[in-house]
Amino acid sequence: MANKTITGPKGFTAAGLHCGVKKSGKPDLALLYCAGGAKAAAVFTTNAIQSAAVTVCKQHIVTNPVRAVVINSGNANACTGAKGLAAAKIMCSKVGKELNINAEECLIASTGIIGQQLPITKITTGISQATGLLSESQAAGQNFAKAIMTTDTRAKQATQTVEIYGKTITIAGTSKGAGMIGPNMATTICVITTDVAISKPLLGKAFKHAIGTSLNRLTIDGHQSTNDTAIILASGQVENKAIKKQDSGYRRFSRALSDLCTDLARQMALDAEGATRMFTVEVKGAAKKDDAFKAARAVADYDLVKCAVHGSDPNWGRIICAVGSCGVKLDPNKLSCKIGDTFVFRNGKPTNFDPKAVSAIIARKEHTITVDLGVGKYHDFCYGCDLSRDYITINADYHT
Amino acid sequence: MANKTITGPKGFTAAGLHCGVKKSGKPDLALLYCAGGAKAAAVFTTNAIQSAAVTVCKQHIVTNPVRAVVINSGNANACTGAKGLAAAKIMCSKVGKELNINAEECLIASTGIIGQQLPITKITTGISQATGLLSESQAAGQNFAKAIMTTDTRAKQATQTVEIYGKTITIAGTSKGAGMIGPNMATTICVITTDVAISKPLLGKAFKHAIGTSLNRLTIDGHQSTNDTAIILASGQVENKAIKKQDSGYRRFSRALSDLCTDLARQMALDAEGATRMFTVEVKGAAKKDDAFKAARAVADYDLVKCAVHGSDPNWGRIICAVGSCGVKLDPNKLSCKIGDTFVFRNGKPTNFDPKAVSAIIARKEHTITVDLGVGKYHDFCYGCDLSRDYITINADYHT
Numbered sequence: 001m002a003n004k005t006i007t008g009p010k011g012f013t014a015a016g017l018h019c020g021v022k023k024s025g026k027p028d029l030a031l032l033y034c035a036g037g038a039k040a041a042a043v044f045t046t047n048a049i050q051s052a053a054v055t056v057c058k059q060h061i062v063t064n065p066v067r068a069v070v071i072n073s074g075n076a077n078a079c080t081g082a083k084g085l086a087a088a089k090i091m092c093s094k095v096g097k098e099l100n101i102n103a104e105e106c107l108i109a110s111t112g113i114i115g116q117q118l119p120i121t122k123i124t125t126g127i128s129q130a131t132g133l134l135s136e137s138q139a140a141g142q143n144f145a146k147a148i149m150t151t152d153t154r155a156k157q158a159t160q161t162v163e164i165y166g167k168t169i170t171i172a173g174t175s176k177g178a179g180m181i182g183p184n185m186a187t188t189i190c191v192i193t194t195d196v197a198i199s200k201p202l203l204g205k206a207f208k209h210a211i212g213t214s215l216n217r218l219t220i221d222g223h224q225s226t227n228d229t230a231i232i233l234a235s236g237q238v239e240n241k242a243i244k245k246q247d248s249g250y251r252r253f254s255r256a257l258s259d260l261c262t263d264l265a266r267q268m269a270l271d272a273e274g275a276t277r278m279f280t281v282e283v284k285g286a287a288k289k290d291d292a293f294k295a296a297r298a299v300a301d302y303d304l305v306k307c308a309v310h311g312s313d314p315n316w317g318r319i320i321c322a323v324g325s326c327g328v329k330l331d332p333n334k335l336s337c338k339i340g341d342t343f344v345f346r347n348g349k350p351t352n353f354d355p356k357a358v359s360a361i362i363a364r365k366e367h368t369i370t371v372d373l374g375v376g377k378y379h380d381f382c383y384g385c386d387l388s389r390d391y392i393t394i395n396a397d398y399h400t
Numbered sequence: 401m402a403n404k405t406i407t408g409p410k411g412f413t414a415a416g417l418h419c420g421v422k423k424s425g426k427p428d429l430a431l432l433y434c435a436g437g438a439k440a441a442a443v444f445t446t447n448a449i450q451s452a453a454v455t456v457c458k459q460h461i462v463t464n465p466v467r468a469v470v471i472n473s474g475n476a477n478a479c480t481g482a483k484g485l486a487a488a489k490i491m492c493s494k495v496g497k498e499l500n501i502n503a504e505e506c507l508i509a510s511t512g513i514i515g516q517q518l519p520i521t522k523i524t525t526g527i528s529q530a531t532g533l534l535s536e537s538q539a540a541g542q543n544f545a546k547a548i549m550t551t552d553t554r555a556k557q558a559t560q561t562v563e564i565y566g567k568t569i570t571i572a573g574t575s576k577g578a579g580m581i582g583p584n585m586a587t588t589i590c591v592i593t594t595d596v597a598i599s600k601p602l603l604g605k606a607f608k609h610a611i612g613t614s615l616n617r618l619t620i621d622g623h624q625s626t627n628d629t630a631i632i633l634a635s636g637q638v639e640n641k642a643i644k645k646q647d648s649g650y651r652r653f654s655r656a657l658s659d660l661c662t663d664l665a666r667q668m669a670l671d672a673e674g675a676t677r678m679f680t681v682e683v684k685g686a687a688k689k690d691d692a693f694k695a696a697r698a699v700a701d702y703d704l705v706k707c708a709v710h711g712s713d714p715n716w717g718r719i720i721c722a723v724g725s726c727g728v729k730l731d732p733n734k735l736s737c738k739i740g741d742t743f744v745f746r747n748g749k750p751t752n753f754d755p756k757a758v759s760a761i762i763a764r765k766e767h768t769i770t771v772d773l774g775v776g777k778y779h780d781f782c783y784g785c786d787l788s789r790d791y792i793t794i795n796a797d798y799h800t
Binding site for chain 1: 448480516708716717718720745
């Protein structure tokens with residue numbers, strides 16, 4: 001069986017272990033190493049309050065090549081002031097010492113509780129241990145994926161292979177949810193590896209596009225965290241002719257990368273805190289692109305819609321309420337809504353649909369809600385998930 | 401004991417009964433009558449999709465005097481097309497026939513499920529019955545308050561008396577929650593009576609201000625409904641010198657009306673779907689007024705904050721996440737947050753607070769979260785409530 005983890009693409013080794021940040025004893029430290037060096041790109045949270053890890057990662061992402069990524073879970077290192085910033089720098093310099101690389105060649109991310117100082121000694125000890133465990137095995141990739149998890153119930157991984165200029169290249173990725181997720185960017189932590197040879201600017205362009213159409217289209221509870229970070233490293237070790245312009249090779253790579261990110265976004269929606277199912281909101285007939293996304297997000301974020309989905313209830317009035325309430329241009333006499341392929345509201349009037357049949361559509365693992373605003377040609381979409389009692393349990397009982 | 405219901409002020413009779421809209425057998429039709437005629441003002445939802453009742457009420461509110469208000473619960477008469485509009489007009493004309501007044505002298509509101517046609521025969525039969533039951537008794541006022549309820553667990557009523565130019569005037573009001581509530585305007589249905597003599601424009605001005613600082617500062621789940629309607633009728637029967645300019649008499653009336661609306665808003669927050677407690681978010685140090693309200697609302701609307709409040713968890717990182725994520729100007733190094741009187745985050749750094757003591761503050765029936773953005777002199781506030789498993793139960797199991 002092929003290695004489907006982030007150590008699948010050529011040139012990468014990884015490790016994941018428990019160093020002591022999480023009281024639960026679960027893995028909380030992840031290390032990725034690309035000895036030969038990699039082109040790197042990243043997308044970060046736009047929250048005005050950013051983790052010290054984000055601050056440091058933004059400085060290091062300009063380095064070329066990048067050689068390592070270190071991530072801790074269980075503590076976000078956000079709202080931690082100068083001490084937190086120093087801790088983030090120590091993490092990178094410790095990786096640098098252990099791997100004999102520059103601190104600037106190491107990217108970093110943190111995820112977990114906001115506002116507590118990192119137990120930095122535990123982490124640096126963990127980094128030493130992780131260095132000794134670095135491996136290109138599938139088990140090592142799995143350990144990395146597990147070590148970035150917080151309230152996720154399972155590791156999220158995806159892989160794609162695609163032929164570029166006659167060579168088969170591999171892309172692999174892992175991401176973690178499972179709450180505090182709203183565009184842009186709904187990514188929390190996402191790490192992708194690939195062995196393609198590509199220029200740094202084109203890698204960044206393809207990555208931004210892929211995140212924009214996948215993880216940035218996912219909302220779980222409407223707010224982006226202070227730590228959202230998505231990183232891609234390209235080792236170039238498959239030795240294809242390097243992608244240096246936006247030709248067919250670039251387009252093939254870009255499409256495969258987008259497909260992989262969409263795969264991860266769907267896994268995140270289905271493993272959102274307390275979620276039992278996901279849905280896609282497609283809005284069309286909008287006067288502008290922004291309106292289409294705004295309306296799609298208003299529906300996906302609306303607790304009453306999320307509750308109706310949880311209860312398999314075809315209560316389309318809540319969908320219309322969200323659309324009408326969000327400030328986009330619409331024509332009340334042309335406004336229409338479908339659940340799956342069934343019109344429940346058409347041209348401003350209710351239809352005679354079979355509620356049991358539509359309820360069965362909503363009860364599926366995934367379904368699509370389509371809204372036509374009736375005023376233009378623009379469309380966009382958003383992924384959402386249901387809201388369950390378990391979301392409350394997870395988030396009311398997760399004490400600081 | 402004084403009559404504390406909307407039949408308390410002089411000149412009003414009311415009735416409330418079950419006419420058959422609600423399957424539960426609970427009261428679902430409310431009628432208010434002011435035989436002598438009243439000055440009236442109203443505030444309506446700004447949702448782009450509006451109930452037929454809102455459409456008709458907007459036409460009738462210009463009438464002077466107004467003599468009646470008819471309300472049904474259990475069905476919103478929204479998204480019901482031309483048939484729904486005809487039904488709303490029939491309700492008013494039926495009231496007109498029964499009371500021997502013009503249909504235009506009757507205001508109207510509906511609340512309940514969206515997208516189903518009204519059982520109009522049941523309602524017109526109910527209007528006949530209600531006419532026969534009209535009374536100025538406290539019991540009649542109570543029946544009115546109960547008949548506008550949907551998922552509310554208790555009727556919400558408030559009263560104020562204030563001296564205007566040497567005469568004691570009375571204001572009384574009732575409102576219903578309990579979900580699909582987000583500014584502006586978080587009112588669903590609110591009916592206020594007063595026996596003050598006041599000009600129609602000044603009544604409208606005072607009412608808009610009162611709703612603006614009370615019910616429009618309340619968010620339960622972030623979306624206004626298609627039906628939100630707040631109505632005030634002033635009978636003038638206390639025979640004070642009429643309020644015709646913005647003098648001390650106007651200011652006294654305006655303050656009492658605002659206090660009454662704030663009382664109702666707090667009752668709505670405490671009886672929100674599934675809510676066990678409420679909180680006020682005060683934002684100060686904002687660069688502009690809009691930013692202050694936007695940040696306050698972002699915190700009050702954020703499910704993770706609402707869950708933390710439910711669990712009495714001083715997880716202030718979620719508050720900071722919401723503020724940072726909502727797009728307002730702030731200074732990360734001056735950003736501060738208090739829960740009750742305790743700083744939990746000050747000038748961009750965590751404080752050493754006692755988590756047990758702060759948890760006890762959050763466990764109260766009401767508490768205040770204060771956020772200082774550190775960039776300006778503007779402030780604003782928003783009311784919110786916790787998010788519980790019962791909210792999910794109510795809204796996932798409430799089938800169409």
